[in-house]
Amino acid sequence: MTLSTVDVAHLLVALLVLVVAAHTAGRLFARLRQPPVIGEIVGGLLLGPTVLGALAPHFTARLFPATGPVATGLDAVNQIGLLLLMFLAGAELRIRAGRKERRTAAVIAAAGLVLPFAAGVLVVLLIGHHDVAGPNGTALTLALVFGIATAVAAIPVISRILMDLGIQDTPFARIVLMVAVAEDAVLYIVLAVVLGLAAARSDGAGGLWNAIGTDAPLPTMAYYLVATLVFFAVCTAWGPRLFRWLASRRWNLVERQNPTAFRLAALFAGVAVCAALGINTVFGALMAGICAARSDSGSPDLQAEGRSLHAWEAIRHFSLAFFVPVYFALVGLRLDLARQLDPVFFAWFLALACLVKGGSVWLAGMVTGAGRSAATRLAVALNARGTPGILLASVTYGAGIINAHFFAALVLMSIVTCQIAGFWLDRACRRDARATGPAAARPGPPTAPEPHSTAPTAIPQEVP
Numbered sequence: 001m002t003l004s005t006v007d008v009a010h011l012l013v014a015l016l017v018l019v020v021a022a023h024t025a026g027r028l029f030a031r032l033r034q035p036p037v038i039g040e041i042v043g044g045l046l047l048g049p050t051v052l053g054a055l056a057p058h059f060t061a062r063l064f065p066a067t068g069p070v071a072t073g074l075d076a077v078n079q080i081g082l083l084l085l086m087f088l089a090g091a092e093l094r095i096r097a098g099r100k101e102r103r104t105a106a107v108i109a110a111a112g113l114v115l116p117f118a119a120g121v122l123v124v125l126l127i128g129h130h131d132v133a134g135p136n137g138t139a140l141t142l143a144l145v146f147g148i149a150t151a152v153a154a155i156p157v158i159s160r161i162l163m164d165l166g167i168q169d170t171p172f173a174r175i176v177l178m179v180a181v182a183e184d185a186v187l188y189i190v191l192a193v194v195l196g197l198a199a200a201r202s203d204g205a206g207g208l209w210n211a212i213g214t215d216a217p218l219p220t221m222a223y224y225l226v227a228t229l230v231f232f233a234v235c236t237a238w239g240p241r242l243f244r245w246l247a248s249r250r251w252n253l254v255e256r257q258n259p260t261a262f263r264l265a266a267l268f269a270g271v272a273v274c275a276a277l278g279i280n281t282v283f284g285a286l287m288a289g290i291c292a293a294r295s296d297s298g299s300p301d302l303q304a305e306g307r308s309l310h311a312w313e314a315i316r317h318f319s320l321a322f323f324v325p326v327y328f329a330l331v332g333l334r335l336d337l338a339r340q341l342d343p344v345f346f347a348w349f350l351a352l353a354c355l356v357k358g359g360s361v362w363l364a365g366m367v368t369g370a371g372r373s374a375a376t377r378l379a380v381a382l383n384a385r386g387t388p389g390i391l392l393a394s395v396t397y398g399a400g401i402i403n404a405h406f407f408a409a410l411v412l413m414s415i416v417t418c419q420i421a422g423f424w425l426d427r428a429c430r431r432d433a434r435a436t437g438p439a440a441a442r443p444g445p446p447t448a449p450e451p452h453s454t455a456p457t458a459i460p461q462e463v464p
Helices: 005-031 036-047 057-063 069-091 099-127 139-151 155-165 171-201 208-212 217-248 253-257 259-277 281-297 302-334 343-367 372-382 386-398 404-436
Strands: none
Touching (some): 005 057, 005 069, 005 302, 036 302, 036 404, 069 259, 069 281, 069 302, 069 386, 099 139, 099 171, 099 343, 099 372, 139 171, 139 343, 139 386, 139 404, 155 171, 171 281, 171 372, 217 259, 217 281, 217 302, 253 259, 259 281, 259 302, 281 302, 302 386, 302 404, 343 372, 343 404, 372 404, 386 404
16 A cells, blocks of 8 residues: 555644644643553543544544555554553563562562452353454453453553652562562463464464464464463573673674664564564563563673663653654544443443452452551552553454453553552652651551662663
8 A cells, every 4th residue: 555645644644633632631641640641542532532523523534534544554653652662661571679578579469460360250251251352352362351451550650650759769669560560471471362362363363373273272272372481481581691692793783883773673573573473563572672671781881781771761762752652642542432431331340350459469468467558558559550451452452352342441441540549649648748757658568678779770761
């Protein structure tokens, strides 16, 4: 498909409107001490069928067409934004802490992952899946998606809330982030398996299994599970060393000329390998970010570490300037709350997810001796779905696993739980500061201070 001059101009105007709406709404939400990512989604929501589409449907349909070259261009920008977001998210999946904090985080992560995931799966088994299934959704894939949606926590949004409150360097913050990292690492693996199973059912499926495998469900599930776990294990064990070795070679002219370009090449390589294996490319972007960032943070060469820091900053800045905000704005643009949202389903799904997730974390916090107040704050913080919840909604909806009703409920739940977490923690910190002074505004379980560091300097510190 070739873009004419008119198509290019149309695409640029659509992107201009999306960028302005996303950044304007994001800034307004930031001034209200709310996650900017929520504002970016709201910016798209205002341009979509929920608001502008209801007032001027012909104008909205003309500006953002559903088919044709402009729609294809917007979808390409959307996919690039998603991959860059996961690349940066993977770079943040690392945190160091003391031994007691790790033990506490392990107990909370186990409870906050296993119990909510099992509850989500059980719901689908009890009520069925046909009311929320997309064209490629099955009982198995819907059960797994329900489990992920109930158990997922939002690393980027939680990190941003903790930084805004000035408590990111506390035992409480380190435990929250460690739990979120552990949970999301497992859930991303499950999501990769789900997307692989859905791809195997679609007409445009590709990858190794579709070339040599069968349509039988058990062998297909076994392949995607094994392929995902092997890819994860290989990347974790040898990926950082391979990246460091390639970056240090004299013949690597890309690294010598532009370290930013070499890290983007790592992103493209991870995506290409996953596409060849039939694993969803989102998982490849995530693992590429993990490997590249771990390699950079462990470099013994201070000069090379400085170059990598500048490279990550460059990736972060151009991603957050254009691609990532447009991705979130397009998520909002696709929402039609008047037609897609089922209030009854959303209400009981939100209540179930919050009660099971929050209750599991609270009980685990009490078991580890955190105390009632700290356990409550852990439960509220880890109940925020944020970016991973929105990602889950967009990729499973795009893969045809879930329908529009479930998509709207997932996105709205991600927004609501982030608002609740930000409001509750901000209020708790302010209350502590008023009661006993600013030093008490640092909530957390009673853990002894030990030497620690937050994410390595070569890793970007802010992703919406």
